[in-house]
Amino acid sequence: MHLNVLVLPGDGIGPEVTREAVRVLQHVAQKWRHQVTLTEGLLGGIAIHQTGTPFPEETARLASKADATLMGAVGLPEFDNAPPEKRPEKGLLGIRKALGVYANLRPVRAYASQLDSSPLKNHLVEGTDMIIVRELTGGIYYGTPRGIFEDGAETRAVNTMTYTRSEIERVSRMAFHLARARRKKVTSVDKSNVLENSQLWRRVVIEVAREFPDVALDHILVDNCAMQLILNPRRFDIVLTENMFGDILSDEGAVLAGSIGMLPSASIGDRRPSGAWVGLYEPVHGSAPDIAGQNKANPLGAIGSVGALLEYSFGLKEEAAAVDAAIEAVLRSGKVTADLRPSGVPATTGQVGDAVCAAI
Ligand code: NAD
Helix, strand or coil, rough: CCCEEEEECCCCCCCHHHHHHHHHHHHHHHHHHCCEEEEEECCCCCHHHHHHHCCHHHHHHHHHCCEEEEEEECCHHHHHCCCCCHHHHHHHHHHHHHCCCCCCEEEECCCCCHHHHHCHHHHHHCEEEEEEEEECCCHHHHCCCCEEEHHHHCCCEECCCCCCCHHHHHHHHHHHHHCCCCCCEEEEEEEECCHHHHHHCCCCCHHHHCCCCEEEEEEHHHHHHHCCCCHCCCCHHHHEEEEHHHHHHHHHHHHHHHHHHHHHHEEEEEECCCCCCCCCECCCCCCCCCCCCCCCCCCCCHHHHHHHHHHHHHHHHHHHHHHHEEEEEEEECCCHHHHHHHCCCCCCEEEEEEEHHHHC
16 A cells, blocks of 8 residues: 655654654554655744744645644744744644544553553553544634623623534544444433533434444433543443543543553544545644653654554554554563653663564
């Protein structure tokens, strides 16, 4: 297969972890005889430095031509007080919007060798294996009207939570398709006891579920979901939810697994004419300026994102499974970075990349 991938290393530890992820991608391609075309582009703080804008037009052009985009992280402390248009994070929102990636997938998996890194007791977190599917381009983060309307003591702030039937349908279908390849269970999260928006969400999810009679569907209110993620995370397989609820719940999910450094994510849109799904793949973590340039960042989140890229954009399940198995083997071996609290001397970013390639 021909894999046409755009790489956006970004800022801080972004280039360090992306370097290892790209090595793993090339290693997989060599072993399974795929042809990889890699293009590199600018996004975030580095793009502001070189072009004056966090999401240059050239990057948008490259992303629209690539089958999949692999990203590091963006963000530099020097831009913390810059206006919104001149902040690296604006580049992130820009590329998500430009690619139309409407479903954000975050796997939450407790690896047996890492149970002690979780803040939960081992018996609670053991066996956890879910994917949180978050709607990414609609809901209250994008709805209008919005704004702060100044009027002295009556000053009002307004945000609008809005969804259309088609927005709910497409992300729901994605969730049910994913469930088919797993334990065949979708849990839809809403607040339908209070919000009309959630009532439409629930109605449409039930309709879409009829297309997937082999997949079980249940519903849970978002407040109860927040609690059940901590009390009984094993009960979840696919968690389907709207943008803001998903933003919050997926960070709660992130701590179940241990270090934020090992979490991958995938954001998926529609299919390209080539048959590949448009996808943006990135570790969950940020640019970690506190450890940047020290070769001690954990690259497993970025490497796991390569596994997701192989599976979701190209349908290469065997290759993706090999990447996941290699990550698990490396975790078991104890050759891990300092954030995972190894018993001996921590491995460097590059050594973890080497170990993953060797395990593949
Ligand atoms: P962060 O994720 O960068 O770091 C939080 C903590 O986790 C830090 O102590 C860091 O050292 C540690 N950490 C993160 N990734 C790690 C890794 N791979 N290995 C080992 N330790 C790791 O979050 P933050 O400090 O809140 O944000 C820093 C910058 O990143 C900000 O500019 C923020 O806006 C940006 N950010 C970007 C993204 C993104 O690009 N998707 C996401 C979150 C934050």
